[in-house]
Amino acid sequence: xxxxxxxxxxxxxxxxxxxxxxxxxxxxxxxxxxxxxxxxxxxxxxxxxxxxxxxxxxxxxxxxxxxxxxxxxxxxxxxxxxxxxxxxxxxxxxxxxxxxxxxxxxxxxxxxxxxxxxxxxxxxxxxxxxxxxxxxxxxxxxxxxxxxxxxxxxxxxxxxxxxxxxxxxxxxxxxxxxxxxxxxxxxxxxxxxxxxxxxxxxxxxxxxxxxxxxxxxxxxxxxxxxxxxxxxxxxxxxxxxxxxxxxxxxxxxxxxxxxxxxxxxxxxxxxxxxxxxxxxxxxxxxxxxxxxxxxxxxxxxxxxxxxxxxxxxxxxxxxxxxxxxxxxxxxxxxxxxxxxxxxxxxxxxxxxxxxxxxxxxxxxxxxxxxxxxxxxxxxxxxxxxxxxxxxxxxxxxxxxxxxxxxxxxxxxxxxxxxxxxxxxxxxxxxxxxxxxxxxxxxxxxxxxxxxxxxxxxxx
Numbered sequence: 001x002x003x004x005x006x007x008x009x010x011x012x013x014x015x016x017x018x019x020x021x022x023x024x025x026x027x028x029x030x031x032x033x034x035x036x037x038x039x040x041x042x043x044x045x046x047x048x049x050x051x052x053x054x055x056x057x058x059x060x061x062x063x064x065x066x067x068x069x070x071x072x073x074x075x076x077x078x079x080x081x082x083x084x085x086x087x088x089x090x091x092x093x094x095x096x097x098x099x100x101x102x103x104x105x106x107x108x109x110x111x112x113x114x115x116x117x118x119x120x121x122x123x124x125x126x127x128x129x130x131x132x133x134x135x136x137x138x139x140x141x142x143x144x145x146x147x148x149x150x151x152x153x154x155x156x157x158x159x160x161x162x163x164x165x166x167x168x169x170x171x172x173x174x175x176x177x178x179x180x181x182x183x184x185x186x187x188x189x190x191x192x193x194x195x196x197x198x199x200x201x202x203x204x205x206x207x208x209x210x211x212x213x214x215x216x217x218x219x220x221x222x223x224x225x226x227x228x229x230x231x232x233x234x235x236x237x238x239x240x241x242x243x244x245x246x247x248x249x250x251x252x253x254x255x256x257x258x259x260x261x262x263x264x265x266x267x268x269x270x271x272x273x274x275x276x277x278x279x280x281x282x283x284x285x286x287x288x289x290x291x292x293x294x295x296x297x298x299x300x301x302x303x304x305x306x307x308x309x310x311x312x313x314x315x316x317x318x319x320x321x322x323x324x325x326x327x328x329x330x331x332x333x334x335x336x337x338x339x340x341x342x343x344x345x346x347x348x349x350x351x352x353x354x355x356x357x358x359x360x361x362x363x364x365x366x367x368x369x370x371x372x373x374x375x376x377x378x379x380x381x382x383x384x385x386x387x388x389x390x391x392x393x394x395x396x397x398x399x400x401x402x403x404x405x406x407x408x409x410x411x412x413x414x415x416x417x418x419x420x421x422x423x424x425x426x427x428x429x430x431x432x433x434x435x436x437x438x439x440x441x442x443x444x445x446x447x448x449x450x451x452x453x454x455x456x457x458x459x
Contacts, residue, residue: 055084056343056350058335061116062089063278064167067299067373070359079353083346090116093275097122097131104131104340112341113351118333119154119163120221120410120417126336127162128415133339134160138348151332151378154410163334164351167364167375170330170404171226173197173320174301176210177313179292183209190317194230194255197293197320201262204292213262214293215282218269220421222296224428225411226329227252231322233409240412241420241454244428244447245440251322253439257432263291268429295319298401299364299374306370314369316397318404327407332378355379365398376402415457420450 065072076087088111091099103109114132117123126132139161144152147165155163177187183204191197201213216223220242228235231248243249260267264285270276271283285291287304294301298316305314319328335351337344354360361382364373376398377383383402386394411417424446431442 053342055086056346057086057088057111057341058113058115058347058350059088059090059111061092061114061333063274064116064333065089067303067375068360068363070357070363071354075354075357075359079350083350085350090114092116096275097126100126100131100338101129104129104338107340109338109340111338112343113164113338113347114336115166115351115354116333117163117336118331119157119413120331122418123157123162123336124413124415124417127157131339132162132336134162135164135337135348136161138337138345139164140348140352143352146379146381148378148380148383148405150330150405150408150410154330154332154413155334157413163332163336164348164355165332165334165378166351166355167333168330168378168405169297169299169333169375170401170408171222171229171296171328172298172316172318172401172404174286174294174296174298174305174314174316176286176289176292176305176308177315178310179204179210179289180315183207183292187313187315190315191293191320194227194258194320194322198255198258198262201259201293205262210290210292212264212285212291214259214295215263215267215285215291216256216259216295217280217282217300218267218425218429219277219280220425220428221329221411221418223256224249224252224421226319227255227295229328229409230319230326233327233407236412240414241416241450242411244424244443244450249443250439253428253431253443257439259295260432268432297374298376298397302369302372302374302397306372311369314397316400318400318407327409328404329411330405330408331410333375334378362393365394367393367395369395416450416454419453423450423453 060071072087076085079085100109100114117126144161147155151165151168152161155161155165173190175187180187180200184207185200185203191200197214204210204213225235225242228246228248228251231251232246235243235246235248237243264281266281269281271278271280273279282294282296283300283304286294286301287307289308301314301316305311308314337347341347355378361377363371364375366372387399414420416423427446427449428442430436431439436442
């Protein structure tokens with residue numbers, strides 16, 4: 001039995017006593033003197049604190065630092081008490097991975113781990129380019145066992161774990177209770193169907209409670225796919241691509257067309273930052289209290305309601321259901337391990353240290369949404385503990401969103417997992433803009449555009 005097996009057995013005993021592996025790391029940081037033993041047990045081998053070839057070098061997508069200032073200001077500093085750490089901002093924009101791939105081709109990496117990878121977005125491309133390697137040899141068995149099963153499944157591709165899960169997002173509906181009440185509607189009741197959702201949005205406009213009844217993010221992975229999931233989650237081809245010509249996708253596009261009638265005229269425009277994917281028109285309208293209802297992942301309304309005079313008027317519920325069996329979309333933004341990085345075991349230890357830190361979840365799920373980032377923990381033990389004995393800081397909506405995971409499905413991991421929605425967008429938007437009257441034709445063209453690019457990529 002090697003040191004890691006011994007440690008895992010010791011850890012299992014500690015878990016029963018309510019002490020996690022991350023707790024042990026923190027206690028080691030506080031004790032200071034026992035670092036050598038901790039490092040050995042954690043599988044660092046000869047790459048012990050102060051002896052590794054270079055400092056552990058994680059690189060973060062900028063928005064993660066923006067939403068979680070405790071990471072650079074406190075958590076990283078705590079970790080650096082026991083290990084050399086050189087955290088950086090990732091050279092990415094709009095999910096670009098060109099710099100990572102270019103370095104891998106030269107069999108090198110400036111960084112050890114990338115915190116900001118979403119499986120359906122860039123994971124397959126990073127794998128196929130030989131840029132990252134699986135976590136299987138490094139991620140603790142206790143962490144794997146604690147992951148919510150659907151999140152662990154999303155992180156798994158061709159039998160290996162490629163993502164260390166971190167921040168969970170689920171597409172939901174939200175609304176400004178003050179505007180809804182002003183429109184003569186019950187602010188405590190969520191629209192249960194899309195027809196009711198749209199009818200409520202129209203009443204908001206007709207009553208002049210707000211200029212716009214509802215907003216949504218026009219990017220396909222944030223609107224077309226999740227709305228399609230409310231009709232059916234079986235909307236993927238055998239190859240793993242989104243089936244644009246499925247009945248569910250057609251129904252979703254028709255819903256989006258109806259939502260256009262109560263949304264700002266610029267709703268289809270790209271965002272102002274991060275390659276067009278952030279600071280989008282929907283975000284600006286909801287933050288400015290110009291729209292009552294909202295379709296997006298939960299961290300959007302929680303963040304933007306924080307700018308309101310009274311954030312307590314924010315309400316959150318699951319997406320309207322088109323029919324029984326319908327669901328929504330979830331994804332988890334986690335970490336990728338660079339194939340040519342160093343300190344790989346330390347990277348796994350660091351990711352557990354980070355994701356287990358309660359300051360992350362207090363900031364994300366706090367009752368006062370001003371500054372709250374809104375994402376959910378991927379760990380079963382957190383939710384079991386919080387459900388049994390809700391901490392004083394946690395918001396009720398956190399449990400509402402967590403329940404939606406039961407009917408959520410991840411967008412399939414594929415090299416074109418994200419790009420298919422970028423490639424097909426001009427075709428389906430022709431229907432939304434009125435340039436094409438038939439939604440089936442618009443989506444058939446979107447599918448053809450994607451298939452052409454997939455074929456071209458095969459050479």
